[in-house]
Amino acid sequence: MTTALHGLLAGWLTEQRWFAGKGHTIDDLSIDSLTEIRSGDPGLVHLIVSVRQADRRTRYQLLAGLRTELPDRLRHVLIGNCHWADDGERYVYDAAHDASLTAALLEGMAAGLRVGDLAFHHVPDTEIDTSQRSLVLTAEQSNTSLVYGDKYILKLFRQLTAGVNPELEIVTGLATAGSAHVARPYGWIETRLDGEPTTLAIMQEFLSNAGDGWTMALTSVRDLYASPEDMPAEEAGGDFAAEAFRLGTATAEVHRQLAEAFPTGTIEPSDIKQMSELLRRRLDRAVAEVPALGEHADVAGHAFDRLAELGHSVPVQRVHGDYHLGQVMRTLVDWVVLDFEGEPGQPLAERRALDSPLRDVAGMLRSFDYAARHLLADHPEAESLEGRALEWSARNRAAFLAGYSEGGGRVRGDDAVLLRALELSKAVYEVVYESRNRPTWLPIPLAAFTSR
Numbered sequence: 317m318t319t320a321l322h323g324l325l326a327g328w329l330t331e332q333r334w335f336a337g338k339g340h341t342i343d344d345l346s347i348d349s350l351t352e353i354r355s356g357d358p359g360l361v362h363l364i365v366s367v368r369q370a371d372r373r374t375r376y377q378l379l380a381g382l383r384t385e386l387p388d389r390l391r392h393v394l395i396g397n398c399h400w401a402d403d404g405e406r407y408v409y410d411a412a413h414d415a416s417l418t419a420a421l422l423e424g425m426a427a428g429l430r431v432g433d434l435a436f437h438h439v440p441d442t443e444i445d446t447s448q449r450s451l452v453l454t455a456e457q458s459n460t461s462l463v464y465g466d467k468y469i470l471k472l473f474r475q476l477t478a479g480v481n482p483e484l485e486i487v488t489g490l491a492t493a494g495s496a497h498v499a500r501p502y503g504w505i506e507t508r509l510d511g512e513p514t515t516l517a518i519m520q521e522f523l524s525n526a527g528d529g530w531t532m533a534l535t536s537v538r539d540l541y542a543s544p545e546d547m548p549a550e551e552a553g554g555d556f557a558a559e560a561f562r563l564g565t566a567t568a569e570v571h572r573q574l575a576e577a578f579p580t581g582t583i584e585p586s587d588i589k590q591m592s593e594l595l596r597r598r599l600d601r602a603v604a605e606v607p608a609l610g611e612h613a614d615v616a617g618h619a620f621d622r623l624a625e626l627g628h629s630v631p632v633q634r635v636h637g638d639y640h641l642g643q644v645m646r647t648l649v650d651w652v653v654l655d656f657e658g659e660p661g662q663p664l665a666e667r668r669a670l671d672s673p674l675r676d677v678a679g680m681l682r683s684f685d686y687a688a689r690h691l692l693a694d695h696p697e698a699e700s701l702e703g704r705a706l707e708w709s710a711r712n713r714a715a716f717l718a719g720y721s722e723g724g725g726r727v728r729g730d731d732a733v734l735l736r737a738l739e740l741s742k743a744v745y746e747v748v749y750e751s752r753n754r755p756t757w758l759p760i761p762l763a764a765f766t767s768r
């Protein structure tokens with residue numbers, strides 16, 4: 317059974333949005349664990365699969381459904397057919413799309429189920445309503461989320477790294493501290509990987525009455541593009557600046573709450589120098605992978621050199637780590653922050669490391685640029701709209717920074733040097749990210765090195 321399964325999985329994995337090694341061949345695939353969560357027909361198994369590509373080994377988790385007959389509604393998620401132990405031929409498919417199987421995850425968390433190495437948990441003193449049926453969220457994601465009714469959202473982390481995922485740690489920490497800026501946690505699933513408890517999934521309150529920051533921002537950009545050329549952004553309708561300001565304030569509050577709930581520290585000038593060297597090494601690696609970045613390397617290099625010369629210490633704390641407009645949702649009351657897991661693919665120790673909160677500020681500033689420029693790609697009047705894009709971006713970046721200061725966030729003096737270096741380092745990350753995942757978007761982060 318397994319040899320056939322290995323072949324099926326190798327072909328299927330490379331086509332998944334969340335597969336990190338696109339563009340490289342799979343040299344080896346092994347199944348590290350296979351746990352039967354539900355027997356029978358349909359059956360549900362949990363798999364951890366190790367994929368080796370050149371010298372890089374990445375582990376992924378998947379939920380496989382097994383059926384003798386495959387209903388039409390599941391044809392689009394078929395992985396293939398194979399002989400399954402003594403049970404005979406089975407259709408193997410992505411069980412995340414089968415609500416009759418994903419119910420077992422909800423039931424597992426409600427009951428505190430343990431099966432094999434899998435442990436299902438609920439947050440103490442919370443009830444889980446097991447009658448909710450799931451649907452897979454169709455958002456472009458690094459992971460896979462299941463929405464149960466309009467109550468819960470369960471995120472299955474796809475790439476696994478041994479250890480507690482920062483998202484679980486931070487969301488539970490902030491919720492316990494009474495933060496209004498996180499969605500309430502309900503439960504989680506874990507296993508052991510390399511001897512360490514490792515988070516496989518986290519379930520939170522589904523914010524059914526909320527809009528995400530990216531969609532809201534794009535609506536505003538569209539309005540501006542459609543308005544007469546001489547009309548200033550603040551009069552164009554759909555202006556986002558008040559929301560950008562409020563988001564800045566919420567961000568500062570989250571940073572304060574993180575600093576209260578988790579350890580803090582300072583990094584000294586010698587560590588800042590090392591940080592600058594690390595950014596430089598990442599830049600070199602990125603240029604090797606995406607040659608188009610080469611002509612901008614000096615701009616980034618200059619910003620990293622200036623950082624190395626910063627002569628004073630910098631406060632550090634736990635931060636979001638991959639902060640952008642797609643990670644924030646506007647509820648009826650305020651902004652809520654999602655996805656505290658850091659940049660997927662980075663080692664866990666790095667993602668949990670104390671860092672400057674300006675890293676998040678830099679991430680969000682980049683995101684305003686993304687929102688402003690993303691619609692230009694296919695726009696017939698792209699050239700003439702470039703100025704409007706810059707105007708929208710500058711206006712909302714300024715509003716966000718003003719809101720951040722209003723909320724008690726610190727951006728003053730030569731923080732600008734650190735902020736600039738962090739912004740360009742994020743743009744370097746984005747260049748690699750886009751070239752691997754969405755090559756047509758590559759011009760967006762590349763513009764970061766020329767536009768200001």
Ligand SMILES: Nc1ncnc2c1ncn2[C@@H]1O[C@H](COP(=O)(O)OP(=O)(O)O)[C@@H](O)[C@H]1O
Pocket residue numbers: 453455456457458459460461469471499520521522523524528642643654655
């Ligand atoms: N608590 C929530 N309520 C409603 N929608 C959510 C919630 N959490 C995430 N989402 C939606 O799912 C999308 C992806 O979530 P995210 O946590 O960023 O996943 P990923 O790590 O895979 O990028 C978000 O952009 C948002 O649209």
Ligand SMILES: O=P(O)(O)O[C@H]1O[C@H](CO)[C@@H](O[C@H]2O[C@H](CO)[C@@H](O)[C@H](O)[C@H]2O)[C@H](O)[C@H]1O
Pocket residue numbers: 456457458459530638640641642643655659660679682683684686687746749
């Ligand atoms: O999947 P995650 O949300 O954890 O983050 C990854 O994917 C993001 C894309 O969805 C990527 O963000 C980049 O694109 C955004 C628009 O889609 C933009 O708002 C961000 O500024 C830009 O960085 C993120 O970098 C990546 O880690």
